Amino acid sequence: MRGRMSEEDFMHGLLVSLQARCGEPDRRVADGVLTLSRLFTKQRDELGANYFADPALRRAYLLYFLPVNAAKVASLLREMPALPARPLRVLDVGSGPGAGLLAVLDHLAQRGDATHRGSEVIAVDRSREALQEAEALWGDISKTRPGGLSVRFETVRRDLERPAARRSWKTGAFDLVILANSLNELFRTATDPIARRVKLLESLLGALASDGTCMLIEPALRETTRSLHEVRDRLVAAGLATVYSPCLHERPCPALVHPDDWCHEERPWAPPPMLQAVDREVGFIKDALKFSYLLLRKDGRTIAERGPDVYRVVSEVMAMKGDRRAWLCNETGRPLVGRLAKARSDANAALERWHRGAIVRVEHIERRAGIGRIENSTRVELIRPIEG
Numbered sequence: 001m002r003g004r005m006s007e008e009d010f011m012h013g014l015l016v017s018l019q020a021r022c023g024e025p026d027r028r029v030a031d032g033v034l035t036l037s038r039l040f041t042k043q044r045d046e047l048g049a050n051y052f053a054d055p056a057l058r059r060a061y062l063l064y065f066l067p068v069n070a071a072k073v074a075s076l077l078r079e080m081p082a083l084p085a086r087p088l089r090v091l092d093v094g095s096g097p098g099a100g101l102l103a104v105l106d107h108l109a110q111r112g113d114a115t116h117r118g119s120e121v122i123a124v125d126r127s128r129e130a131l132q133e134a135e136a137l138w139g140d141i142s143k144t145r146p147g148g149l150s151v152r153f154e155t156v157r158r159d160l161e162r163p164a165a166r167r168s169w170k171t172g173a174f175d176l177v178i179l180a181n182s183l184n185e186l187f188r189t190a191t192d193p194i195a196r197r198v199k200l201l202e203s204l205l206g207a208l209a210s211d212g213t214c215m216l217i218e219p220a221l222r223e224t225t226r227s228l229h230e231v232r233d234r235l236v237a238a239g240l241a242t243v244y245s246p247c248l249h250e251r252p253c254p255a256l257v258h259p260d261d262w263c264h265e266e267r268p269w270a271p272p273p274m275l276q277a278v279d280r281e282v283g284f285i286k287d288a289l290k291f292s293y294l295l296l297r298k299d300g301r302t303i304a305e306r307g308p309d310v311y312r313v314v315s316e317v318m319a320m321k322g323d324r325r326a327w328l329c330n331e332t333g334r335p336l337v338g339r340l341a342k343a344r345s346d347a348n349a350a351l352e353r354w355h356r357g358a359i360v361r362v363e364h365i366e367r368r369a370g371i372g373r374i375e376n377s378t379r380v381e382l383i384r385p386i387e388g
Contacts, residue, residue: 009144010106014067015274017140021133022059025274030281032060037284041221047185052096052130062133064278066099068271072217072289073103073180075267078387079303080213080244080295083108087118088175093204094160094182095123098134100215102141104176105151120152124160131155160186160200173209180217183231184224194227198234205240205298213295214241220264220290228292229253229262241296245303246357248312249331255314263314263329264292266356267386304359304384308332313358325371326354328362337365339374348380357386 022029036057039047052058088108092100101121108116123134138153160182187196201214208214216231218224235241236250243250246263255261267289271279279286295303304310311328318325325338339351351374354360361381365372374380 010102010109010141011067011071011272013141013144014070014102014137015272017137018062018066019274020140021136022063025063025278025281027281028056029060029063030278032056033064033278033284034282036060036065037282040219044223050127050129052127052133058129058133062097064275066097067275068286068289069096069099069180069217070103070106071269072291073100073178073215074106075289075387076215076217076293076295077103077107080215081211081297081301083116084175084209084211085113085115086175088116088120089172089209090119090121090176090178091174091204091207092121092123092178092180094179094185095125095134095155096127096130096180096182098123098137100178100180101134101153102137104178105138105141108151117150118152119150120154122154122156124156124158126157126159128157131157161196172207173212174207175209175212177204177208177212177214178217179204179215181219183216184218184227194230194234197227197231198238201231201235202238202240205235205296208298211299213244213297216294216296218292220266220292222260222262225262225264225292226256228294229256232294235296241298242300242302244295244297244301246293246295246312248302248304248306248310248329248359251331254329254334257334261334262292264290265386266290266316306331309363310359310361310383313354313356313360316356317354324351328360335365335367335372336370337362337372337374343374343376345376348374348376348378350380350382353382353385355386358382359384 090101090104095101101123104121108119123131125131135155183197186200187193190196205214216228218228232243233252236243255263269287269289271286275286308331311330313326314329315327322341323338325336328335328337339348361383362374363379366375
């Protein structure tokens with residue numbers, strides 16, 4: 001049996017396969033990346049149902065966006081509870097060319113667990129072209145997997161906005177369900193898109209194993225992220241799931257109180273040279289993975305202990321003259337908290353290591369007008385940092 005793959009081996013193999021299929025990135029790829037970036041962000045109303053049918057856009061997506069999305073899924077696979085020690089069933093809903101399932105294959109290969117032999121992964125999408133690319137890439141990448149890991153790959157072409165399409169996942173329980181950058185593209189013209197998305201997720205959660213995880217990833221945009229917050233609130237209120245992460249409570253999302261608020265991740269990432277070259281060509285800087293997400297469970301497991309003194313940092317730490325501030329979130333709300341330089345002490349020194357996404361404990365916050373204060377004697381702890 002071959003040795004376990006490293007994450008670097010996987011990304012290298014993925015890029016080699018992509019370049020073999022699509023060639024080296026060139027000016028046409030850069031133009032496609034710019035077009036897709038506009039459609040994914042500023043011109044979302046013009047985003048067609050099947051942009052993979054355009055060969056130029058498909059090539060740009062494969063060479064640039066697919067590796068980034070695979071890295072996002074990989075980061076959450078490391079964060080969520082360990083996959084059960086048995087042959088797995090994994091469903092990627094709105095899979096596109098298979099970034100999520102390729103990340104799963106790498107995750108399993110890195111762990112080399114023989115109990116996962118005979119696992120099954122299913123890619124569901126309405127785009128024939130996207131599924132063809134997923135099948136080809138799976139064939140290429142799976143050749144590099146350890147000899148003892150056997151995973152069956154299947155593609156299912158379905159329009160997920162049609163209720164009948166959901167029958168395709170009613171054949172057994174899934175250990176992992178992934179929706180990566182797909183939920184926001186569904187039901188966009190519906191009268192109540194949030195209700196339709198919740199209905200879809202209700203059926204998916206019904207097909208989720210009792211110890212399984214449902215992974216939702218969305219773009220780090222205000223519109224798409226606030227919609228995800230609304231979906232979260234409805235799912236939790238209906239008792240359909242609990243949040244493993246990022247939330248530290250099941251109460252209504254406090255970011256929805258003010259229309260300009262939303263929570264997203266910004267995780268450290270070193271893009272491979274090929275993506276750096278495209279970034280230079282188009283003028284982007286992609287030195288972090290930016291996205292919003294939910295890891296949902298049905299067994300009540302949580303990423304960390306919960307309590308009124310345990311918070312997630314939901315902003316960058318703002319270093320100001322004589323002050324450090326950050327927005328926090330937990331069951332008590334979404335306070336802006338700061339510590340004056342003169343209040344720094346050994347007890348609260350852990351604040352120096354705060355960053356977006358970290359889980360922290362703050363013994364006491366002195367509530368003042370507009371801001372909560374950490375005093376000299378306040379004990380602060382970094383419970384769980386975010387890793388890339």
